[in-house]
Amino acid sequence: xxxxxxxxxxxxxxxxxxxxxxxxxxxxxxxxxxxxxxxxxxxxxxxxxxxxxxxxxxxxxxxxxxxxxxxxxxxxxxxxxxxxxxxxxxxxxxxxxxxxxxxxxxxxxxxxxxxxxxxxxxxxxxxxxxxxxxxxxxxxxxxxxxxxxxxxxxxxxxxxxxxxxxxxxxxxxxxxxxxxxxxxxxxxxxxxxxxxxxxxxxxxxxxxxxxxxxxxxxxxxxxxxxxxxxxxxxxxxxxxxxxxxxxxxxxxxxxxxxxxxxxxxxxxxxxxxxxxxxxxxxxxxxxxxxxxxxxxxxxxxxxxxxxxxxxxxxxxxxxxxxxxxxxxxxxxxxxxxxxxxxxxxxxxxxxxxxxxxxxxxxxxxxxxxxxxxxxxxxxxxxxxxxxxxxxxxxxxxxxxxxxxxxxxxxxxxxxxxxxxxxxxxxxxxxxxxxxxxxxxxxxxxxxxxxxxxxxxxxxxxxxxxxxxxxxxxxxxxxxxxxxxxxxxxxxxxxxxxxxxxxxxxxxxxxxxxxxxxxxxxxxxxxxxxxxxxxxxxxxxxxxxxxxxxxxxxxxxxxxxxxxxxxxxxxxxxxxxxxxxxxxxxxxxxxxxxxxxxxxxxxxxxxxxxxxxxxxxxx
Amino acid sequence: xxxxxxxxxxxxxxxxxxxxxxxxxxxxxxxxxxxxxxxxxxxxxxxxxxxxxxxxxxxxxxxxxxxxxxxxxxxxxxxxxxxxxxxxxxxxxxxxxxxxxxxxxxxxxxxxxxxxxxxxxxxxxxxxxxxxxxxxxxxxxxxxxxxxxxxxxxxxxxxxxxxxxxxxxxxxxxxxxxxxxxxxxxxxxxxxxxxxxxxxx
Numbered sequence: 001x002x003x004x005x006x007x008x009x010x011x012x013x014x015x016x017x018x019x020x021x022x023x024x025x026x027x028x029x030x031x032x033x034x035x036x037x038x039x040x041x042x043x044x045x046x047x048x049x050x051x052x053x054x055x056x057x058x059x060x061x062x063x064x065x066x067x068x069x070x071x072x073x074x075x076x077x078x079x080x081x082x083x084x085x086x087x088x089x090x091x092x093x094x095x096x097x098x099x100x101x102x103x104x105x106x107x108x109x110x111x112x113x114x115x116x117x118x119x120x121x122x123x124x125x126x127x128x129x130x131x132x133x134x135x136x137x138x139x140x141x142x143x144x145x146x147x148x149x150x151x152x153x154x155x156x157x158x159x160x161x162x163x164x165x166x167x168x169x170x171x172x173x174x175x176x177x178x179x180x181x182x183x184x185x186x187x188x189x190x191x192x193x194x195x196x197x198x199x200x201x202x203x204x205x206x207x208x209x210x211x212x213x214x215x216x217x218x219x220x221x222x223x224x225x226x227x228x229x230x231x232x233x234x235x236x237x238x239x240x241x242x243x244x245x246x247x248x249x250x251x252x253x254x255x256x257x258x259x260x261x262x263x264x265x266x267x268x269x270x271x272x273x274x275x276x277x278x279x280x281x282x283x284x285x286x287x288x289x290x291x292x293x294x295x296x297x298x299x300x301x302x303x304x305x306x307x308x309x310x311x312x313x314x315x316x317x318x319x320x321x322x323x324x325x326x327x328x329x330x331x332x333x334x335x336x337x338x339x340x341x342x343x344x345x346x347x348x349x350x351x352x353x354x355x356x357x358x359x360x361x362x363x364x365x366x367x368x369x370x371x372x373x374x375x376x377x378x379x380x381x382x383x384x385x386x387x388x389x390x391x392x393x394x395x396x397x398x399x400x401x402x403x404x405x406x407x408x409x410x411x412x413x414x415x416x417x418x419x420x421x422x423x424x425x426x427x428x429x430x431x432x433x434x435x436x437x438x439x440x441x442x443x444x445x446x447x448x449x450x451x452x453x454x455x456x457x458x459x460x461x462x463x464x465x466x467x468x469x470x471x472x473x474x475x476x477x478x479x480x481x482x483x484x485x486x487x488x489x490x491x492x493x494x495x496x497x498x499x500x501x502x503x504x505x506x507x508x509x510x511x512x513x514x515x516x517x518x519x520x521x522x523x524x525x526x527x528x529x530x531x532x533x534x535x536x537x538x539x540x541x542x543x544x545x546x547x548x549x550x551x552x553x554x555x556x557x558x559x560x561x562x563x564x565x566x567x568x569x570x571x572x573x574x575x576x577x578x579x580x581x582x583x584x585x586x587x588x589x590x591x592x593x594x595x596x597x598x599x600x601x602x603x604x605x606x607x608x609x610x611x612x613x614x615x616x617x618x
Numbered sequence: 619x620x621x622x623x624x625x626x627x628x629x630x631x632x633x634x635x636x637x638x639x640x641x642x643x644x645x646x647x648x649x650x651x652x653x654x655x656x657x658x659x660x661x662x663x664x665x666x667x668x669x670x671x672x673x674x675x676x677x678x679x680x681x682x683x684x685x686x687x688x689x690x691x692x693x694x695x696x697x698x699x700x701x702x703x704x705x706x707x708x709x710x711x712x713x714x715x716x717x718x719x720x721x722x723x724x725x726x727x728x729x730x731x732x733x734x735x736x737x738x739x740x741x742x743x744x745x746x747x748x749x750x751x752x753x754x755x756x757x758x759x760x761x762x763x764x765x766x767x768x769x770x771x772x773x774x775x776x777x778x779x780x781x782x783x784x785x786x787x788x789x790x791x792x793x794x795x796x797x798x799x800x801x802x803x804x805x806x807x808x809x810x811x812x813x814x815x816x817x818x819x
Contacts, residue, residue, distance in 0.1 A: 016644070016651050016659075123662050147658070147682065180684035181647055181659035257682040264680075341687035358689050358711070365743070367704050368732035370634065370724040372670040575729060581669060584728035 007053050011188045019178045020045035022148040023115065023171070025186065026155025028058065031193030033082035033110075035061045036070040038450065039479040040089030041124040042178035043117035047087055048480060058192075063476075063483050063496075066422075066450040067092035071099045071114070078108035078168075079205065081195035083159055090118040090131050091420065095451070097134070103168050104138045105215040106205050107222070109196045111162035113155070114140070115171045117178050120304055121337040126401070126420065128336070130304040132253075135170045135281040139219050141226040142170040142281035143235065144253045148182035150278065154235060157279075161229065163196070167222050170281070174254050174303065176337070227282040235278025236287065242270040247351065248295035248323070250288070252277040252308050255301040258343040266344060271351055280308070285315055292321040299350045300327040301343060305334045326350060372406060376582035377598025379518035379544030380404045380471050384412040385578055385606065386524040387440060387469065390532070395438040395467075398428030400452070402444040403478045403546075404471050411577050414442065422451025429455070429464035438532070440467045445486035445501060446476040453504065459537045460509045467531050468539045471518070472501060473546035481549050491553060505539045512536065518544035521605040547598045558599030560613045562592050571610035574603050625784040626679035630686050632705040633697030634722050635669050642697070642770040643674040649778075649793035650678050653785040660684025669725070671701055678784060693782060694748075695773060697756070698722050699740045712749035716777045718769065720757035752776055752817065759812040764805030771806045775813025787814055 005015045006025050017025065023046050027035070037047035050061045064070035067088040074086035088096065093116045103112065116134070119125040135142035141161055143154040151173070158169040203211055230236060249272050251259045256276045263269050275291045277284075292298060292312075300309040309327035316325055328334055332346040341357050348355035374381050384407045387395075399405055399415035400423060408415035419427045428441035443452045448470055459466055475491075476482040483492055485499035492498060505513045512534055516523040524542060531538040550556040562582075564571055571590045575583050580603060582596035590610075592603070594617060604611045629646075633639035640661050647659040658681060661674035675686050688707040696702025696717035709715065719737060726732040735743075737753070744751045754776050760769025771794070778787045787810060794806045 014651075016648050016657065175662065176660055176684045179661050181644060181657075181661070183651055183657060254683075257684070261681055261683045337685065339685055339687040340683050340690065365703065367700060368724050368726045368734060370669070370671050370700075370726075372635075373725055375669070579725065579729065581725050581728075584723065585730040 004053055006049065007056065007189075009186045011186060013186045014183050015186070016181055017148050017152070017184045018045060019145070019148050019151045019173065019180045021049050022151035022184045023155045023173075024049045024053070025184060026152040027085050027113070027159065028189055029152070029187050030156045030159035031083055031190045032059050032085050032159065033193070033195070034074065034077040034084045035059060035087070036064050036073040036077075036084070037062075037087040038064055038067045038070050038092055039476055039482045040092050040117070041479060042119060042173075042175040043087045043089045043115060044479045044482070045178070046115060048482065058189075065485060067095040068099060071096035071103070074112055075099055075103045075108060078110040078112035080198055081110040083111040083163065083193060084108075085113045085115065087115040088117070089125065090116055090129055091125060091127065093131055093134055095421070100134065100168070101138045102207055104140055105207050105212055105219060107166040107219075108162065108168050109166050109198070111159050111166075112168040113158045113162050113171055114168055115173065118172065118174045120174055123175050126418070128304065130307065131170070131172055132280060132304075132307050135172070136307070139223050140168050140170040140281065141165065141223075141230075141279070142172055144172050144278060144280050146177055146254050146256050146278075148180060148184050150235070151177065152184045154278065157235070161226070165222050165226055167219070167226065172280075176254055223282050227284065230279045230282055230284040231287050233279040233284070236276065236284055237278075238273070238275045238291065240273035245271060245273055246294070246296040247272045248275065248291060248298040249273070249301060250275045250277065250291065250298060250308070250312060251301040252280050253303050255303050255338055255343065258338050258340045259301055261340045262343040262347055265340065266347060266353065266356055268347060268351060268353065277308070283311055283315070288312060288315055289319050289321060292316055292323045295323045297324045297326065297350070299346070300325065301346070303338045371409070373409070373581055374403065374406050375547050376580055376596040377547035377600045378403070379473055379542065379546070379600070380407060381412065381578065381580065382518050382521060382544075382600065382602045383469060383471060383524055383542045384414040385602070386521050387414060387528065388412055389577070390525055390528050391438065391440060395440045396431060396435070398424045398431060398439055398441040400424035400441070400443045400447050402447055402471075404442055404444055407442065411579050422447055422455060425452055425455035425459055425466065425468055428466050428468075429459045429462070432465050438467070440469060442469050442471055444477070445470065445472040445474065446484040448501065449485050449499070453508075456505065456510070456537070456539070457508050464537060465535050466537055467528070468537070470501060470505075470539065470541045472541055472543045473549065474543070475546050475549045475553075477546040477549060481546070481553060501541055505541070510537050510539050512538040513541070514539075515541040515543060518542040519600050519602055521602065547600070551598070559616055560599045560601075561594050561597040561616050562599070562601060562603050562611050563614050564590050564592060564610060565612040566610050568610065570607045574607035574610060578603060578606055626681060627677075627692045627784065628681060628686060628690055629676040629678070629693040629695060630691035630705060630708045631674045631676065631695045631697070632701040633672050634701060635672050637672070637697050637722075638767045638770050639672045639697050640674055642695075642774055643676055645793055645797060646774055646790070647676050648797050649785060649789050650676070652793060652796070653789045655784060656680045658682060658684055671704070673705070693777065695777060697770060697773060699737060699753070700724070700734060703735065703740050703743055706744060706747055709747055711747060714780070714782050715744050715748040715751035716773055716780070717744070717751065717753050718756035718773060719753040720755055720769070752780070754813070754816050759816060760809060763809035763812055768805045768809040771809035772813040772816065775810045776817050779814045779817045
């Protein structure tokens, strides 16, 4: 096997790739020049793979500070004529929505592809929003791959369309597609692709009202061209095992996979004709109408909200199609993810056939849960412990997006509300002003740079009353240790510059600002006690590298671990208030699992009588 | 061993974050691909990595959906016994289960609040729905081979040696040689042998 098949692989080779890796290969085969991103599950492996590959000068990659900035960098790059890719998770596109809508008006001559990785089922997200809606609202052609091979093929096609139409193209995936693995057949990588030289044209690229009105009309024309391409797109396919059938199914997105498996499982392949949409916006209306004309009844299958169903209904009404249309029902809903079983049940209903689903076979059992938890040696746990001991339920805790959202769990209970990425300081400000209560806002370093800084500036500007705790673990921990401006310079390398959080906070006019080591409970507590006695904007920066990052990237070793020296109520209190995953009960006795203990020694500070340090066994 | 290339099979993997479940899934997927089978694998990353449950699937022979529902798996590979038990509803009646017999108690158990079922309970529940099941001391055998992670290869080896999969241990051995880093080869090949031996007991 070659070292980096993604970079070295040639035409005709087949490799097993993660969906996100296949997107990378597709972009490389298109000749991508520039990639910008903000990491977020399930999109993160796309930029991380580009980073791992290095690129040998083929492309430039940047981790931007947030999705809006990432989008703008990619837009500028595409205006300068480079094939550009910007990647983010679905909620990230909300952050980037402002440049998105305008980029669609001016067009992007170099070619701009926007990867939106949606997360139906909320595997690691705060909502299930369906970003197909953005294709409709912002006027973007949209491609939706459902296999690793298609992820490669459609990424390549997205770049081709983006250059041909000069319109940003939405590559919309869902968690199951980003994180599926399948064989991918390669083509050769091209030689360096030319830039499209920028031609000054303020009448197009500076959307003052007079320009914007004109561009709106122009974009409608471009989307009609895109529709013509969708009519003949090889990603929109039709099949009928039995030419006589008058029952049709229109499927899009990941529903195409469940449909294929359900038809096989039910043995129903010859009962229906199927139209699969891979290029899902704009809709190939002629093709849809022709399909509807061949059917008496048509079922629309899609995960999430009934966007396609509504559009097909409207089309059928406009064109006077007689086919009866079906889609979502009370039991086939827009909630969560689809599955083969759900689609089988819906098909059985549609075809009026007995459903072959037998369902689960095991009886429901009460099993101990295994929820995600802050790691052993996580610096957030130390800070949350100190805050809870000091403020208890007297303060309200404004949380943010990151590992530290897990601070909501007992016994730490350090999250009372959360709005979105970067909201802790601003939402906390509003909560404090309306309630008159003490509010402690928690925000991580990457999230602070993402959109916490603006909230802090606002808090200073509007004289809000809030204690902000910046949990600075030196990396973007939640999504896999991607670089951010807070990361130490030696880890960033030459391509990026370190920014000092304390200097930023003070530069914004916060005079009450303290920096402490997160594992030093006394220092954390003392600083917070001082801040409790004051008012206005107060910022505590608690520094300590993420335990996983310290071990894997910084290569830090800790020769000592904690052990229990004295059993009793003191030790039990520590277990109950700290709940470190390295603790376990051995019968009645409390013990520390050496393989999990990172040697943070926070338990020694919580229960000095009960714990002591010892050398790690060899 | 005869290999039925047309055999359609759905395998459900479950384990605990950090155990290497996804690496094991990918290794078996590559094994199957090199054996000439149609392969689709699916996994979920993200919050699951913080000590939570990690599930993945491997579909052989032409399935397309990278997600399984209850009652759809022909084979369940459990890298931790409690997770085997939790994953049982995914198994079709009469399916096969290959599981580690070495518990990793969740925090709720290690802190003394919740009860971890005994291995007898786990096995009894499994036998109620599975056509066959094998519980293997994966962690112990893995450590014997060189590392706890090698325990995953012990379990893959047991599954391959059972004759249920459309390829045998030889295919897995070839994949280990082709895809694992040189420094991990010896331990994983030893784990492969220990897995075969464990099935014979």
